[in-house]
Amino acid sequence: MNKHNLLLQNIPDFVAHLQTYGEVHAPCQKGENSFSFEQVTDPSRVVLDYARTLQSIRKYFLPPTERLLNFSLTDNTFTKVAIENNHRIFLGVHSYDMKAVLKLDFNFSHRTPEINYLKRRENCTFIGVSYEPDDYHFSRSVGITVENTEGFDLFLDRHENGYTVQVLTERGTEITKDFTALGEALEIPEISRQFKNKIKFNYNRLPEVMEQSWNSPVWEEVAQRCVGCGTCNLVCPTCYCFNMVDNVDLKLTDGSRDRHWDGCLLSSFAAVAGGENFREKLASRQRHRIYRKFKYITDKTGDPWCVGCGRCTAYCTAGISIVEIVNRLSDEFEQTHLRKSSAPVGQKIQGVSL
Numbered sequence: 001m002n003k004h005n006l007l008l009q010n011i012p013d014f015v016a017h018l019q020t021y022g023e024v025h026a027p028c029q030k031g032e033n034s035f036s037f038e039q040v041t042d043p044s045r046v047v048l049d050y051a052r053t054l055q056s057i058r059k060y061f062l063p064p065t066e067r068l069l070n071f072s073l074t075d076n077t078f079t080k081v082a083i084e085n086n087h088r089i090f091l092g093v094h095s096y097d098m099k100a101v102l103k104l105d106f107n108f109s110h111r112t113p114e115i116n117y118l119k120r121r122e123n124c125t126f127i128g129v130s131y132e133p134d135d136y137h138f139s140r141s142v143g144i145t146v147e148n149t150e151g152f153d154l155f156l157d158r159h160e161n162g163y164t165v166q167v168l169t170e171r172g173t174e175i176t177k178d179f180t181a182l183g184e185a186l187e188i189p190e191i192s193r194q195f196k197n198k199i200k201f202n203y204n205r206l207p208e209v210m211e212q213s214w215n216s217p218v219w220e221e222v223a224q225r226c227v228g229c230g231t232c233n234l235v236c237p238t239c240y241c242f243n244m245v246d247n248v249d250l251k252l253t254d255g256s257r258d259r260h261w262d263g264c265l266l267s268s269f270a271a272v273a274g275g276e277n278f279r280e281k282l283a284s285r286q287r288h289r290i291y292r293k294f295k296y297i298t299d300k301t302g303d304p305w306c307v308g309c310g311r312c313t314a315y316c317t318a319g320i321s322i323v324e325i326v327n328r329l330s331d332e333f334e335q336t337h338l339r340k341s342s343a344p345v346g347q348k349i350q351g352v353s354l
């Protein structure tokens with residue numbers, strides 16, 4: 001692996017250089033305190049030192065809303081909408097958001113491949129950047145370090161005067177080889193980046209915790225505060241549920257089939273014909289969200305489906321913290337096991353004869 005040094009003052013030139021290889025999409029300031037991945041037109045607007053973007057780069061591969069096809073009811077024909085997949089370079093991606101893309105790749109490629117998603121994933125180059133964990137990040141608790149380079153072509157690790165650039169793939173070599181402002185890599189002592197926000201159990205144990213948490217009072221307590229707005233789903237880089245709607249014109253001759261993001265915290269999510277709703281209560285919807293992240297897919301893959309970005313907590317309308325929920329369930333789990341192990345032989349606890 002080759003390493004180089006990139007000085008802060010050379011970043012706009014580096015962005016302009018990347019633009020000769022394809023569209024560059026990078027974090028830009030949005031409003032006073034927010035950041036958003038946008039197509040770069042002015043390299044000086046790129047911000048590499050940011051905590052998190054409102055949306056992850058998931059929005060490029062699974063757009064919030066998209067037309068899948070147009071149809072005619074007159075002759076019963078349909079036409080699929082063509083998918084654009086220009087060469088795109090994603091600059092300034094955090095390791096947890098890259099990992100989220102790799103998880104979505106799994107979701108959309110095993111069993112029946114999802115053609116639109118996979119088409120948009122072609123021709124992409126990913127350039128990662130390190131970050132300073134804030135009060136919400138907890139990605140190390142789910143096995144993703146700040147410096148995790150999986151999925152990246154280049155990785156930019158911040159130091160005092162700039163970045164150490166790690167070249168990780170042939171594509172990374174190709175897009176850096178003619179950029180003459182890259183200097184020789186400096187001898188930088190390893191930076192120790194601490195996460196204040198932590199899940200108390202190793203993530204491998206969380207499916208076991210969830211297994212025993214189905215009837216926990218925590219779900220109802222969280223539901224008392226939750227307003228069911230669905231923000232936690234909509235900002236999550238690993239959420240991928242969607243709804244399909246057929247829209248027919250007023251003449252009832254033509255229409256379109258459209259796909260929109262959906263979210264399991266929304267009351268309509270599990271509603272079906274006949275007025276039934278499988279998860280009518282907010283408590284059951286909260287439980288479903290947490291089980292989707294730490295049990296259902298984890299049971300199949302061995303990995304948590306949360307990447308510890310902290311968005312669902314940072315942007316929650318009611319200040320609900322996913323780490324607090326998981327840690328409270330872990331505390332309950334621990335207490336139950338402590339009681340079981342200290343109970344006299346033969347005493348019955350929770351229906352189990354010891």
Ligand code: SF4
Nearest residue numbers: 226227229230232316
């Ligand atoms: S963002 Fe917060 S208030 Fe809104 S549905 Fe999610 S947990 Fe509930």
Ligand code: SF4
Nearest residue numbers: 236306307309310312
């Ligand atoms: S569940 Fe929350 S912390 Fe985990 S990946 Fe989704 S938004 Fe990020």
